[in-house]
Structures are given as structure tokens and as C-alpha cells.
Amino acid sequence: MRFADLFDFAWQVLRGSVTRTLLILLAMGIGVAAVVLVTSLGEGARLYVSNQFGSLGTNLIIVLPGRSETSGAMPGVLIGKTPRDLTLDDAMALKRSYAVRRLAPLIVGTGDVHAGARVRETPVLGSTAELMDIRHMEIAQGNFLPQGDPRHSQPVCIIGAKVANELFGSRSVLGEWVRIGDRRFRVIGIMAKQGQSLGFNTDEIVIVPLAAAQALFNTEALFRVLVEAKSREQIADARSDVEEILRLRHEGERDVTVITQDAVLATFDRILRALTLTVGSIAAISLAVAGILIMNVMLIAVAQRRGEIGLLKALGATGRQIRMVFFTEAVMLGIGGAAAGLAVGELGRSLAAQMYPTIPFQVPWWALLAAPATAVITAVLFTLAPARRAARLDPVQALSRR
Amino acid sequence: MIRLTGIERTFAVGDEMVHALRGVSLELAQGEYVSIMGPSGSGKSTLLNVIGLLDRPNAGTYELDGRDVTGLSDDELARVRREKMGFVFQFFHLVPRLSAEQNIELPMVLAGIAPAERRTRLDRLLTDYGLADRARHRPEQLSGGQCQRVAIARAMSMGPHVILADEPTGNLDRHTGQEVMAVLERLHQGGGTLVLVTHDPEIGSRAHRRLRMTDGAIVADEPSSQFKPGLPPESPANRPPGSRGAAA
Numbered sequence: 239m240r241f242a243d244l245f246d247f248a249w250q251v252l253r254g255s256v257t258r259t260l261l262i263l264l265a266m267g268i269g270v271a272a273v274v275l276v277t278s279l280g281e282g283a284r285l286y287v288s289n290q291f292g293s294l295g296t297n298l299i300i301v302l303p304g305r306s307e308t309s310g311a312m313p314g315v316l317i318g319k320t321p322r323d324l325t326l327d328d329a330m331a332l333k334r335s336y337a338v339r340r341l342a343p344l345i346v347g348t349g350d351v352h353a354g355a356r357v358r359e360t361p362v363l364g365s366t367a368e369l370m371d372i373r374h375m376e377i378a379q380g381n382f383l384p385q386g387d388p389r390h391s392q393p394v395c396i397i398g399a400k401v402a403n404e405l406f407g408s409r410s411v412l413g414e415w416v417r418i419g420d421r422r423f424r425v426i427g428i429m430a431k432q433g434q435s436l437g438f439n440t441d442e443i444v445i446v447p448l449a450a451a452q453a454l455f456n457t458e459a460l461f462r463v464l465v466e467a468k469s470r471e472q473i474a475d476a477r478s479d480v481e482e483i484l485r486l487r488h489e490g491e492r493d494v495t496v497i498t499q500d501a502v503l504a505t506f507d508r509i510l511r512a513l514t515l516t517v518g519s520i521a522a523i524s525l526a527v528a529g530i531l532i533m534n535v536m537l538i539a540v541a542q543r544r545g546e547i548g549l550l551k552a553l554g555a556t557g558r559q560i561r562m563v564f565f566t567e568a569v570m571l572g573i574g575g576a577a578a579g580l581a582v583g584e585l586g587r588s589l590a591a592q593m594y595p596t597i598p599f600q601v602p603w604w605a606l607l608a609a610p611a612t613a614v615i616t617a618v619l620f621t622l623a624p625a626r627r628a629a630r631l632d633p634v635q636a637l638s639r640r
Numbered sequence: 641m642i643r644l645t646g647i648e649r650t651f652a653v654g655d656e657m658v659h660a661l662r663g664v665s666l667e668l669a670q671g672e673y674v675s676i677m678g679p680s681g682s683g684k685s686t687l688l689n690v691i692g693l694l695d696r697p698n699a700g701t702y703e704l705d706g707r708d709v710t711g712l713s714d715d716e717l718a719r720v721r722r723e724k725m726g727f728v729f730q731f732f733h734l735v736p737r738l739s740a741e742q743n744i745e746l747p748m749v750l751a752g753i754a755p756a757e758r759r760t761r762l763d764r765l766l767t768d769y770g771l772a773d774r775a776r777h778r779p780e781q782l783s784g785g786q787c788q789r790v791a792i793a794r795a796m797s798m799g800p801h802v803i804l805a806d807e808p809t810g811n812l813d814r815h816t817g818q819e820v821m822a823v824l825e826r827l828h829q830g831g832g833t834l835v836l837v838t839h840d841p842e843i844g845s846r847a848h849r850r851l852r853m854t855d856g857a858i859v860a861d862e863p864s865s866q867f868k869p870g871l872p873p874e875s876p877a878n879r880p881p882g883s884r885g886a887a888a
Contacts, residue, residue: 239752552721553727554718554722
């Protein structure tokens with residue numbers, strides 16, 4: 239029997255009982271739509287979290303002085319024992335690793351920032367021009383720190399939007415001078431509002447060149463070195479390079495802690511993926527229910543079409559052909575249901591996306607494949623028994639019972 | 641050429657075993673026109689089904705064109721049926737959702753014949769059986785005679801060697817029945833073997849060879865000239881219990 243004929247035959251059957259066909263399509267469609275919707279919610283949550291982490295910087299490796307005995311994500315807890323200082327030379331040495339794209343040494347302190355008669359105490363960050371790219375910072379006005387040798391500094395600073403407002407009110411800020419401690423800095427840029435990230439509110443900080451911060455706080459020791467690997471795949475290489483370079487520079491002692499945000503992100507990723515998979519499987523149960531409906535309908539069809547099956551056998555249909563007739567019908571129902579379900583699921587997804595624009599609702603690719611595949615496989619699986627029964631009908635008996 | 645030897649067919653009806661065929665032996669030459677008559681439950685339909693390879697005997701051998709087909713698998717039997725047998729039933733057995741031409745085409749579809757070739761044969765069959773203007777009608781839109789002509793055209797679509805008709809006129813009025821018989825006999829004149837099961841002595845007497853069955857055995861096998869129409873039917877009391885179901 240040719241495929242086109244099988245298709246045609248099944249099509250006639252499906253068209254012949256429209257209500258039955260529509261009901262099965264509905265059941266299948268609901269199952270597929272449920273899988274698509276639920277997994278897109280889960281995937282949306284996963285992407286949302288991952289984007290939030292991404293705003294810290296991509297492929298980020300954080301180096302801090304001191305060796306922590308336990309690993310964890312809380313930077314404050316990680317400083318253990320008496321650390322050897324992490325110096326600017328240490329930081330510059332890390333550039334030798336081929337896996338490192340760029341790095342930014344970081345010094346953090348607190349200072350009184352004066353502008354005219356106004357004073358405000360703010361966190362002061364000392365760093366280099368690379369910080370902006372590594373941390374994905376955005377400048378609302380002006381420029382970020384200039385490129386150049388980090389050992390020498392120009393008297394310039396970038397201030398947060400809130401600091402600018404409190405010190406200067408609505409006046410134009412760029413080009414104004416502020417005093418921190420006993421040094422004067424010209425404001426060359428204002429940070430865009432980005433909110434909290436890595437422990438600082440960028441609206442409320444002042445960034446100065448690294449050398450200036452070293453002088454200001456009278457220290458050579460770095461608070462952190464932020465390292466960006468060339469790619470996600472090279473994070474592991476970069477990490478081991480960083481550890482090795484610093485071990486050699488520190489006379490063989492492993493006295494720094496290296497954190498990759500990847501590890502944290504991966505954990506979240508795993509949790510949310512598992513969650514998506516779980517709820518997706520629960521939704522898939524509805525597909526199984528649809529499958530049972532198909533089986534029921536097919537069994538009824540075999541009973542109702544006994545005469546027809548007997549006739550087909552009398553006309554020379556083999557058992558395989560009879561089975562194929564039923565399977566083709568089931569596959570068509572499965573595909574139809576899957577298509578309807580994908581359409582409804584997509585509709586629901588775009589509705590959800592409109593209601594919560596911040597969450598990137600996305601159907602994961604595996605759900606797009608798995609849901610229709612499950613629909614078709616369920617349809618075929620639950621047709622096995624009815625099709626077998628049909629193929630085994632005794633033609634004489636099937637024909638005689640009208 | 642069909643040769644049946646010692647064919648037995650028993651059915652279990654409830655707890656009882658019903659002998660539908662008791663050691664039937666029969667030879668049919670190519671091109672014969674045979675009728676099988678007998679009371680209900682005498683096994684004539686069962687014999688027809690065995691000849692048509694639709695039913696398997698419990699014992700005995702079946703030789704078709706010199707080949708022993710007794711032990712063939714179900715699927716092999718299906719292929720032989722497709723190639724060599726054409727069935728015509730009392731209740732037509734048309735697929736109600738398919739049009740007349742789709743019904744006629746079914747055996748060719750099952751045999752996997754290409755659509756172009758099917759179309760050619762279909763057009764010829766539709767013309768031959770006077771169904772050209774009814775090709776796209778569904779069975780419910782056709783008269784009984786037209787339905788049976790569709791069924792005959794279907795049986796003929798694969799060019800079978802043997803036509804097996806089980807009460808082909810049983811569901812038709814007398815006039816239409818005569819028409820259908822004329823069609824069937826025209827097939828026989830074309831060289832095919834025609835085996836006919838009927839209750840109607842008038843229809844049965846048209847055959848060249850007449851078999852009479854009682855209780856699962858052939859009790860008379862005569863050329864039509866020696867046949868005496870109007871033999872008294874078996875009294876119902878003599879029938880084996882449950883045999884009605886066995887021969888249905």
C-alpha cells in the first residue's frame with residue numbers, strides 16, 4: 239500500500255467522524271500546549287536569573303586575597319587567616335594568561351566627598367578603564383576613566399547619579415571639581431542608574447583611578463582583581479592560569495581565592511532546569527491522558543469497523559496493512575494535536591510575555607521537539623493494542639457480524 | 641484449478657463443537673460456473689470462505705493452481721486472495737464513507753498499484769458496470785443494484801481467477817437480482833471461475849454445475865441438466881445444533 243493511499247484512507251476516516259477527530263485533537267492540543275506553556279515559564283525564569291547574573295559581567299573571575307577553607311559565594315566571609323597582599327603587579331602578571339581578555343584591579347574605601355560647601359560620605363572605588371567593560375557599567379554623561387598606565391593617575395573621577403544630585407543639585411556636573419580627602423578630582427562622567435550590583439549601588443559611588451585610590455587610602459593592597467575570560471569555555475583555563483601565576487608569584491603558596499560566577503550561575507541554572515523539566519513532565523501527564531483517550535476511541539473504532547476490517551482482509555489486506563491504517567490515523571491525530579497545541583501554547587506564551595515583559599518567556603528548544611514527539615509517540619503507543627486487535631480479527635467473523 | 645481434499649471445519653459455539661464441513665473433497669476447473677445450495681447451516685458459506693482462502697480448514701488440503709496453499713501464513717493468504725480471488729457479498733460490504741470509485745479501487749490500493757494505472761482500470765470498470773455517472777456517489781446515494789455492481793466491479797478490479805459470490809442477490813429485488821446475475825455470468829463467460837452460494841433455486845439452476853450441501857457434506861454434485869429444482873429443504877429438526885451460526 240502506498241503512503242499517499244494510506245494517508246488518504248486515514249484522512250477519509252478522520253473526516254468521516256468530525257466530532258471524534260476534533261475531540262481527540264482538543265485533548266492532544268491541551269496536553270502539548272500545557273507542556274509548551276509550563277516549560278516556557280520555567281525557561282523564562284531561568285533566563286531571567288541568568289540575565290541578572292550576566293549584568294555582573296560575563297565570563298567573570300573574581301580574585302581576592304586570602305585563602306578560604308570553605309567555598310562559598312559570600313565575598314565578605316572569604317577572607318581568612320593573614321593574607322599576603324594582592325598587588326597591582328600581581329594583577330598585571332595575570333595578563334600573561336592567553337585565556338584572559340582583560341582585568342581590572344579594584345581598591346575600595348570610604349571617603350568624604352566635598353563639593354563646595356557640601357559633603358557626602360560615599361564608597362570610593364579605585365580601578366582602571368577596563369572596569370567599565372568587565373562590569374558592563376553604563377555612563378549616563380561624559381566618559382569613564384581614561385586608558386593608560388594604572389601606576390600613574392590623572393585627577394579625574396566618575397560619580398554616581400545620586401551622589402551628583404546630592405552634591406550639585408540640578409547644576410551641570412561635568413567638569414566640576416570635587417575633593418576627596420586631600421586630593422582634588424575633576425568629574426568627567428556620571429554613572430547611569432543601574433541599581434545594586436556586586437555589593438554596591440552604582441548610584442552612590444565615586445570611581446577614581448587606581449593609583450589615586452592607592453594614595454588616598456595609603457595602601458598597595460588590592461581589594462579584588464576582576465578578570466574576564468575570553469569565552470565561557472576558557473573560564474576554567476583562565477581560572478587555573480590565575481591560580482598558577484599567583485602561586486608562583488607568592489612563593490608557591492596558594493593564598494588567594496578565585497571565584498567564578500559561572501559556578502554560582504551553573505547552580506541556579508541546574509536548579510531551574512530541573513524545575514522546568516519537572517513541571518514539564520507533570521504537564522506531559524496530560525498527554526498520556528490524551529493517549530488513553532486515543533486508545534479508547536481506537537478500540538471503539540475497531541469494534542465499529544469490524545465489518546470494514548473484515549472486508550479489507552477479504553480484499554487482500556495483510557495484517558501489517560490493517561495495522562498501518564490505524565497507525566496512520568493515530569499519527570495524523572498526533573501531528574494535528576501537536577500543531578494545535580503548539581499554536582495555543584505559543585499564543586499563551588506571547589500573552590504571558592506581554593503581561594510580564596521583564597521575564598524572557600521562551601519555549602526551550604527541547605520542549606518544542608519533545609512535546610510534539612511525545613504527542614505522536616503517545617498516539618502510536620496507545621494505538622498498538624487496538625491496531626493489533628484489528629489485525630488479528632478473523633475476516634469471516636468480522637464480515638458476518640453486521 | 642482448485643482441489644480440496646478431506647476438508648474439515650469445526651467451530652466452537654459455546655461448549656459445543658459444530659462441524660461446518662465434514663470431509664469435503666471437491667475439484668473446480670478453471671472457468672466453471674458452480675452453484676452451492678442447501679439449507680441454512682449446511683456449511684455452504686463456510687465452504688465458499690474456504691475456497692476463497694478467507695477461512696482455514698481444520699484438516700484437509702487445499703491445492704490452488706498446483707500449489708498447496710493449506711499451510712500458508714495469514715499474510716500470504718491475503719496476497720493470494722488479493723491476486724486471485726474476488727468476493728461478492730450479500731450485504732455488498734461497501735465502505736460507507738468512500739465514493740463508488742474509491743470502493744472499487746480498494747483492492748488496487750491495497751496491492752500498491754500506481755494511481756495512473758488505477759485510474760485506467762477504474763475508468764474501464766466504471767464503464768463496464770454502467771457506473772460512470774455514479775462514480776463519485778457514496779453507497780447511501782446508490783440503489784441496491786448499483787451497490788452490488790460497485791461490489792462486483794471491486795471484486796473484478798484485480799482481474800481475479802475466481803469470483804466467489806455469497807447470496808449476491810439475497811438483498812435485492814427479483815428484477816435487480818436478475819441484472820446482477822447477468823453481470824456475474826458475463827464475467828464467467830470472460831473465462832473466470834464463478835462460485836455462487838444461494839438459497840434461490842431459480843438462481844442456483846442457472847449454474848452449469850450444482851452442488852447441494854447438507855450437514856457439512858456435499859450430497860449432490862450434478863451438472864445443471866440433471867438437477868431437479870424444488871428439492872424439499874431439510875427439516876429444521878434435523879439440523880445440527882448451533883449450525884445456523886456456523887454457516888452465517
